[in-house]
Amino acid sequence: MTDGGRRDARAETPTFEEGRYVYCLVSLEGTDGTSLETEGVEGEPVRVVDAGDVGAVVHDCEEIYDSADLERIRRWLVRHQRVVDDAGDAFGTPLPFQFDTVFRGDDAAVHAWLERERETLEAALSSLAGHWEYRVEVVRTDPVDESTLVRADADLTDLRGRIEDAPEGAAFLLEKRYERRLDEVRARRRGDRADRLRDRLADHAREVHELERTRPQSVGELSAAADDGAETVCRLTLLAHEAAEAAIGGVLDEVAEEDGLEVRFTGPWPPYTFAPSFGEGATGRDGGPEPTTGTDAR
Amino acid sequence: MFVIDDLLIRPFVGIVDALHTLALDELYDIEAIENDLKENQLLYELGERSEADYRERKEALETDLEIARDVHEELASGRVEVKR
Amino acid sequence: MTHRYVYGIVERDGNGRTFDLETTPVGEGDEVYTIAHRRFAAVVSDIETTDPERTDEDATRHDEVLRELVEGSKGDDAQTVIPMRFGMVFESDRALKNVLRGAGPAFRRTMREIDGCVELGVKLVRETDAEVDTEEIEQAVAERLEPLAESSVANDRFSDRLVVNRSYLVSREEREAFDTAVADLEAAHDTLLVQYAGPYAPYNFVDIQVGAV
Amino acid sequence: MTHIEVGEGDAENGVLALVVTVVELLVDALEREAIRRMESGTLTDEEVDRLGRQLAAIEAELESLKRDQELEEPVDQLRGDLDGLVTDAIQRLDEDARSVNRPGYSVFEGDAS
Known part of the structure; x- marks a missing residue:
């Protein structure tokens, strides 16, 4: 594990006297009351701070949640998600915040901020209403037979022939060339498959984004299961209306019927990736442009 | 002035990434952890594993199992579909 | 309210027979005894809850009670027992007897297979x-x-x-x-x-x- | 920042694994270049063959070294770490400005203390 090193090397932890850990923002329009019965990260009691029709789901906190213990972080993540889920159940699609997002100050500060950003927030909430994030991972559990690939590709066929006739040293290089070409062909097939799927899903989703094919290393660290040698064809994230869920499932069923393909479909998640940027004039720590609460929004 | 103090502890990337991964993992992993527990017990009973090792491992595996069940319950139910 | 925690089923042992066991029973009762209906009897002990949590300790007790019954301990003979999984509780003796009556044929068949x-x-x-x-x-x-x-x-x-x-x-x-x-x-x-x-x-x-x- | 762990407890072996990893990457690059020259036709058949034999010999040498020193796993791991590091770094370059998007943590509002 590299956590020890990472902790030493990381930037200084921000400190604050009083803070509010923010799980998400919700629309209170048409709901009666702001009560939310749920337990937050580390068992903290969760409340809703409201300003008009916008509410922030928070708990009081005095420090950032930080640990080198991955298990603990997993629990925190799950708890964070549970609260956002409960908020979603009670108030409809929430505007979710990343794990460990803390608002400096007390309820009044949160309230003032909500008031100030109200227009943006209300617009964002109403635009996302009824929409959720879905994750799709297509995995090839049985690799395509090499001979099939060779037959379908003139270069590969040609290389195979040349290797047979070549002297040892040349054959070695041709073999390497062949392997590279094979990788290319596989990559192209993956790409084609992913493109077709994207197009089909786009009919049912408001947005479809392709993610890096491999899960980020840091997520891998959190993961308990070792990869079983299966090849990831693509990873997609979608923003779709809840009514489209069945249709999306149908498209994925068809993909799963292809030999050797497995589809891993999870959701509905709160639209973490698709939560819009807000907070005009905000500054990031590095003075970068606008921060967002989303994750991978492009 | 709206100040955001962002500091990266670890490059976690996205929370959905993490959740999606956890949800899928936990779907598969409970049985593997249970098997490891049984193996640990067996090797201890056969005298191949010392009591200290056995206890340490058992404790770690039990924590894993508890978390796996927790996560499974909270994330996996109805949210994960593996289509074959 | 006291309920009956069931370990297993034995044959022709009569009602209210108690077993002299080393193992502490699951639940609050300190005796393991039988509740019979005609030919079959359930081996039980008293318990307060209807939904016992499966702790390592209680699971071991359940298994140990069965092992002692099967092996025979102290003054008792070895029994042929149809074992039940951990966690089976009946709210009342009547409910338990109903099951003994209703499942009679199944018990009979099983008993024939495992007898002795x-x-x-x-x-x-x-x-x-x-x-x-x-x-x-x-x-x-x-x-x-x-x-x-x-x-x-x-x-x-x-x-x-x-x-x-x-x-x-x-x-x-x-x-x-x-x-x-x-x-x-x-x-x-x-x-x-x-x-x-x-x-x-x-x-x-x-x-x-x-x-x- | 991400650290790459070199070896576990056995520094010498760790350094060796690192060296082998670097040499492997170098050989990969050499092979790519050799293929490029072979395909561009700037080498004679004999030259191609000689080059191929040399690279094959180096590769075989590396493989047997890894086997003897039990470096296969650490080298694989290092290459994996490097890949991950490069990917993460590229992402960071890519999205440096919106690093808030990562669940590290964010503190909103008020003066940084």
């Missing part, structure tokens, strides 16, 4: 780094043990070190011969560790699900 038998477990584990021919060993084990058993089932191979994991239903008369056979197998394979366990109540040879009421 105990369950024995045999696990063969290869030593670290030892390479073994699984098929050959399976065959040797089958040749030696199957003739002595009424029946057997394969259990989950939960570890890649496990070469064989089987449970055997063995009549009390064959116990000694079975012990010898297992010892012979152990002697014949020096790359294998043997775990020979039991006698247990025949969990693996009983297929009765009783719905708790």
